[in-house]
Amino acid sequence: MTIEINNRPYDLPDDARISLLDFMRERLEFFGSKKGCNQGACGACTVLVDGERILSCLALAAQYDGRSVTTIEGVANGDELHPLQALFVEHEGMQCGYCTPGQIMSGIALKSELERGAPSNVSSDLTVAPRLSRDEIKERLSGNLCRCGAHNGIIDAVAAYVGGEEQ
Amino acid sequence: MSVHRATPHDAARLHVSGAARYTDDIPVPAGTLHLAFGLSTIAKGRMTDVDLNAVRAAPGVVAVLEADDLPHDNDVSPSAHDEPLLSAGEICYLGQPVFLVVATSHLAARKAARLGQITYAAETPLLTIDDALAADSRFEDGPRIYIKGDAEAAIAQATHTVTGQIEIGGQEHFYLEGQVALAVPQEGGDMVVHASSQHPTEIQHKVAEALGQPMNSVRVEVRRMGGGFGGKESQGNALCVACAVVAARLGRACKMRYDRDDDMIVTGKRHDFRIAYDVGFDGEGRIAGIIFEQFVRCGWAQDLSLPVADRAMLHADNAYHLQHARITSHRLKTNTQSNTAFRGFGGPQGMVGIERVVDHIAHHLGRDPLEVRRANFYAPADATSAASGDGHQPAQAPPAQDDLATRGAAPKGGGVSTVPATAQTTPYGMEVTDFILHDMVAALETSSDYRARRASVAAWNEANPVLKRGIALTPVKFGISFTLTHLNQAGALVHVYQDGSIHLNHGGTEMGQGLFTKVAQVAAAAFDVPLDHVKITATDTGKVPNTSATAASSGTDLNGMAVKIACDTIKDRIAACIAERYQAASDQVIFTDGHVEVGAERIAFKDAVQLAYMSRVSLSATGFYATPEVTWDRIKGQGRPFYYFAYGAAATEVVIDTLTGENRILRTDILHDCGKSLNPDLDIGQIEGGYVQGAGWLTMEELIWDDTGALKTHAPATYKIPCASDRPEIFNVSLWDGANAAETIYRSKAVGEPPLMLGISAFLALSDAVASCGTDYPNLQAPATAEQILSAVDRVRW
Ligand code: FES
Ligand code: FES
Numbered sequence: 016m017t018i019e020i021n022n023r024p025y026d027l028p029d030d031a032r033i034s035l036l037d038f039m040r041e042r043l044e045f046f047g048s049k050k051g052c053n054q055g056a057c058g059a060c061t062v063l064v065d066g067e068r069i070l071s072c073l074a075l076a077a078q079y080d081g082r083s084v085t086t087i088e089g090v091a092n093g094d095e096l097h098p099l100q101a102l103f104v105e106h107e108g109m110q111c112g113y114c115t116p117g118q119i120m121s122g123i124a125l126k127s128e129l130e131r132g133a134p135s136n137v138s139s140d141l142t143v144a145p146r147l148s149r150d151e152i153k154e155r156l157s158g159n160l161c162r163c164g165a166h167n168g169i170i171d172a173v174a175a176y177v178g179g180e181e182q
Numbered sequence: 183m184s185v186h187r188a189t190p191h192d193a194a195r196l197h198v199s200g201a202a203r204y205t206d207d208i209p210v211p212a213g214t215l216h217l218a219f220g221l222s223t224i225a226k227g228r229m230t231d232v233d234l235n236a237v238r239a240a241p242g243v244v245a246v247l248e249a250d251d252l253p254h255d256n257d258v259s260p261s262a263h264d265e266p267l268l269s270a271g272e273i274c275y276l277g278q279p280v281f282l283v284v285a286t287s288h289l290a291a292r293k294a295a296r297l298g299q300i301t302y303a304a305e306t307p308l309l310t311i312d313d314a315l316a317a318d319s320r321f322e323d324g325p326r327i328y329i330k331g332d333a334e335a336a337i338a339q340a341t342h343t344v345t346g347q348i349e350i351g352g353q354e355h356f357y358l359e360g361q362v363a364l365a366v367p368q369e370g371g372d373m374v375v376h377a378s379s380q381h382p383t384e385i386q387h388k389v390a391e392a393l394g395q396p397m398n399s400v401r402v403e404v405r406r407m408g409g410g411f412g413g414k415e416s417q418g419n420a421l422c423v424a425c426a427v428v429a430a431r432l433g434r435a436c437k438m439r440y441d442r443d444d445d446m447i448v449t450g451k452r453h454d455f456r457i458a459y460d461v462g463f464d465g466e467g468r469i470a471g472i473i474f475e476q477f478v479r480c481g482w483a484q485d486l487s488l489p490v491a492d493r494a495m496l497h498a499d500n501a502y503h504l505q506h507a508r509i510t511s512h513r514l515k516t517n518t519q520s521n522t523a524f525r526g527f528g529g530p531q532g533m534v535g536i537e538r539v540v541d542h543i544a545h546h547l548g549r550d551p552l553e554v555r556r557a558n559f560y561a562p563a564d565a566t567s568a569a570s571g572d573g574h575q576p577a578q579a580p581p582a583q584d585d586l587a588t589r590g591a592a593p594k595g596g597g598v599s600t601v602p603a604t605a606q607t608t609p610y611g612m613e614v615t616d617f618i619l620h621d622m623v624a625a626l627e628t629s630s631d632y633r634a635r636r637a638s639v640a641a642w643n644e645a646n647p648v649l650k651r652g653i654a655l656t657p658v659k660f661g662i663s664f665t666l667t668h669l670n671q672a673g674a675l676v677h678v679y680q681d682g683s684i685h686l687n688h689g690g691t692e693m694g695q696g697l698f699t700k701v702a703q704v705a706a707a708a709f710d711v712p713l714d715h716v717k718i719t720a721t722d723t724g725k726v727p728n729t730s731a732t733a734a735s736s737g738t739d740l741n742g743m744a745v746k747i748a749c750d751t752i753k754d755r756i757a758a759c760i761a762e763r764y765q766a767a768s769d770q771v772i773f774t775d776g777h778v779e780v781g782a783e784r785i786a787f788k789d790a791v792q793l794a795y796m797s798r799v800s801l802s803a804t805g806f807y808a809t810p811e812v813t814w815d816r817i818k819g820q821g822r823p824f825y826y827f828a829y830g831a832a833a834t835e836v837v838i839d840t841l842t843g844e845n846r847i848l849r850t851d852i853l854h855d856c857g858k859s860l861n862p863d864l865d866i867g868q869i870e871g872g873y874v875q876g877a878g879w880l881t882m883e884e885l886i887w888d889d890t891g892a893l894k895t896h897a898p899a900t901y902k903i904p905c906a907s908d909r910p911e912i913f914n915v916s917l918w919d920g921a922n923a924a925e926t927i928y929r930s931k932a933v934g935e936p937p938l939m940l941g942i943s944a945f946l947a948l949s950d951a952v953a954s955c956g957t958d959y960p961n962l963q964a965p966a967t968a969e970q971i972l973s974a975v976d977r978v979r980w
Contacts, residue, residue, distance in 0.1 A: 112193065112694065115198060116197075159905075160898065
């Protein structure tokens, strides 16, 4: 039973009840993913599993046997920031920063969701690929809470990343 | 110069990499124990039997503590010593900590905490403002009253009058990082506490008290918080004290983190208010006399409620010159969470009161509310003389008591400043000399196209029976300073190392507001070196002592000034050394562009530092700053509690669905005054965030308790804060370009709290939309949730 996190294999915990978030934070000391609510409602713990975003507080580590997890610590290329990380710096997409790792992981995933044509609640037509728009981006980021209200910078950074219309 | 420039957040790169370390991310020493509270399940009564055998027997449990087990003071209050860490028998609210579980893991502690078998003799709790009024359950001996002129007589003689009342709900902080603490025992009984706290000195004080040790045996460190908003001014005391007491007892590191539901159930929130008003005015809407009665639900313990309620009174005028006013404040004690500081600290509630009145007057007269606002504005700055400053009596020291460093400390007296008889004054006798809202509001009226949009909103409402629009433009005038005068002080510690790098420490804490960046800018500007020469380190009670809370928007004003003073001390020493070497006068030595110049000589800053070091000159200094001129008597309600005012204005347009009550913000335009901004990007971030939080408070964030006193909205699934999709579709924010008339750090103004009150425009825009449905005044209550809007629509229609 192994799980890959940021391209390195780890043995899964014996206790099948431990969440992926607790496994990463408490056993492996990957502190980048945050625990904002531990109940799937804030997005601070968002990570990618084989490129798809999930809430790691709602996932059991054991569910992801053999899968590949990417956390905020794994998106940069050495010293070179991932493009979305750089855009968050450029657009000041943060205040306290506690939501930032989750926002970035969501931003990375939502770009591929849009590219593959997955519709959202605000897509006007479910049969064709959604149009890139700020509304689509806002909707797809609304599961990542930001209490500081840094939404403007966050949305700008993600919009620049997915190449949607600039306001 | 590094100031007045947009420079990114000091830790931006760390944040985007997930490497920024919060308290919960500190790797803990091996053997660290984890704590959880067992909570009361009734709101009022006594515990008659406490059976914790199942708790003790639960897997992983190392110890269980009750009130009797605490070796010293059982208190975590920041004011009146009325807040036991663990109940000694009496239950005052539902969710009160009654026992403390110590276990080998966080989960084990939490699971065990549920197993307590407690038998209660329950009593009927006082939950609401009405309950407390009926029982005359209050803090202080009676209501506080501020009086200016004769409001009754003025109202009696006025052409028009209206009366009304508004309920204003509370607000959960929902800092994304919950409360958390880690205590690590040291040799000789010393304790190091890592806290997520806006007030490290208060933590130090309460921990020392609980350990029966002097303050010098406790060191508190705060690197950063994942949001504070006032919720970490006093509400972290319990976790830190619990961790320290157990760590001292068992000799092992202890950590405690509230789970989100516990966090919301245990900790206090923004005070909910009821404000009743009675106002007389003329045909233009000019207020002749006004009577406010503010009812404040404080919860079970005093905490910071008195200064919060004071600040609500101090903002009952907002931007309006009230000639005759009486403001009465009832501080009611209820069996609910102990309400506490929240961004604005009572100011927002007071301001909602007067803005509601102005809106009601305008509706009564059928006038544009903006015109009524203007008719009541204070006279502009250029029409008033600057306060002479003479006649100010020095503030008296507060009476000796052991909790001096908190806003809960309550001095009995204070100086009263005298102002010229002809001056325009607030209801508490402070002269207003810096009023700039005439120009700001005119500028925003133009840039937001308010007039034309008001007309088009009316046209839209004429044509559309279901979707109704509304627009409102509201001003903010917010007083800056701690109203407890002696808290307006700060210290800083600056070291310059031999290689020219600068190490900086100050008493303020970083919670996302960008304080560390701004203060580093101040240091870099003082030496005129690049910002990356300056390193700011975690707030540490061992480096800068006796700090005030990072609160009251004062962080940059106070700490920036202290840092500048420390830097200037070191500069003077370096200059004297260089001057001597080059046989020049000290004042001919100039620090510029990473260099030190004297006459024709120009040497790199680093080389100048080395010369100073070689000449045995001290390159380390402390700085200390105390805000001048403030003096305040909170009992009389007279004086100059504020050093200056910060101003802002916002125009918000909304749309409501009259069939469902659903609503959205369509457009927001803001013009805000940060004086000469130290960092425009950070300031704009604070303004946007403050607006969103203020609009959230008044439109969607709803706290609901059931009849037993249980908070039913204790998780993000039931308590809705604004999210990305709630962001206004058009959101324009600009800074008002002007220097602070008061001598603040580089003439900037504080920006933490004032923008929150810009959100009042969203509430009144909703009221405007509802008003278009009929002829009656909407009498909208806050928060204006879909249900509230729907019932208001029904009221005005039928
Ligand atoms: S911590 Fe996982 S969604 Fe909040
Ligand atoms: S930056 Fe603080 S929660 Fe988003």
